[in-house]
Amino acid sequence: MSKRTVRTLGLAAAALLLTACGSSGQIGDSGSTSTAKKMVLIPGVAAEPFYISMECGFREAAKSAGYEVDVQAPAKFDAPLQTPIVTGVLANKPAAVLIAPTDDKALAGPMKQLKDAGIKVVEVDTKLQDTSIASATISSNNEQGGEKAAETLAKLVGDKPGSVLVLNTKAGTSTTDARAKGFETAIKKYPNLKYLGQQYTDNEPDQAASKVTATLSANPDLIGVFATNLNTGEGAATGLRNAGKTGAVNLVGFDASPKQVQDLQAGVVQALIAQDPATIGKLGVERAVAAIEGKEVKRDTETDLVAITKADASANEKYFYKQAC
Structure with missing residues (x-):
């Protein structure tokens, strides 16, 4: 094989490599666009009607806003179980994470990692003592x-x-x-x-x-x-x-x-x-979308509660929690 042929093949290989690198960059950009339309809800615990009702409000509002959703919850209301879920979400880099932190101090570090990665964080139901991490908090009074x-x-x-x-x-x-x-x-x-x-x-x-x-x-x-x-x-x-x-x-x-x-x-x-957990989930999505779009975000929102007795239970059925969406 002549030196000229070797040189030609080398240039071709370099061009192919550059093309491949460019293609990889485009895939990465496409992937970023895809993940930018995703939201994750991390409730306090799995299979609890309060959080299921919140999930229903979250799913409905996120779908209306054009976002894909994922819900990941710990088996128990426990910071050591919730923490790896929070850190695991980092790999997929969703646009926003709605979370009910299971400890008002222990979850601060993992949630700050989300914020530092450019992911908008919205607290739903529970909240951290550190108010600098979340863009918004929605909770009952x-x-x-x-x-x-x-x-x-x-x-x-x-x-x-x-x-x-x-x-x-x-x-x-x-x-x-x-x-x-x-x-x-x-x-x-x-x-x-x-x-x-x-x-x-x-x-x-x-x-x-x-x-x-x-x-x-x-x-x-x-x-x-x-x-x-x-x-x-x-x-x-x-x-x-x-x-x-x-x-x-x-x-x-x-x-x-x-x-x-x-x-x-x-x-x-x-x-x-x-409480009104479905509304908490819905408002959480609204605050997250506003934060993603760079709009003004209301920092703290408290939703209504109602006292229900046997005598007025039927009149307050809308506040009963769900077991499935």
Whole structure:
């Protein structure tokens, strides 16, 4: 083979390499365009009606806005389980991530990685203490919800004296901590009710049930329980049922899962403080789209809650949570 032929082949190979590199760049650009029309929702926990209802609102709004969606949730409401999901999302670089952080401090680092990668972050339901990471936060007015719970419980009890207990989930969960705070503030208005403080259940129904049983043993005058979320509410109902105190101890739950609504209608639960998770999901998408498009974004939004009793349950069916979209 002549030197000229070798030189010609070398130039051809170089040209082919340059073409291939250019082609690779175009594929990368195309891929970036594709991922720019994707949103991811990372709920606090999988298979929970509150987050399923939020997912329904999220999917509907994102589809209307022309975005592909993905939903990834941890098996438990747990920061070590949610963290690898957050870091795993980085590889696909969606345009935005809507997330309910399971710890208001521990998720700050992983969520900052999303922001630093150019991904818009919107908090839904729960939020970080660090307000510099998310573009927006959409949540129920949880402190107001706790106040509603105290007022509703006091109305159910009337002038009868007794002790009341708050069952919280995990310390560091922004939403339930705010609910407990609102309840503690409002319950002081009722001198006939002795506040026993709050106990944590690790978001496990069986722990909620056992803590109710133990509290009843130590405080026979227990007259009311406020459960700050769905799992603690379902567990508290079980504890009261096992102790034969259904109805004798007024139970006010937060959220309106199918099981909780069933317990309300059966008289196991006396009242529910229902949120509007579908609207939280919908507004989360709207804030994310605004952030992506460089428009002004409303930083904090609080959605409404409603107190529901057996008497007005049928009038408030729109607040009942879903098990599937």
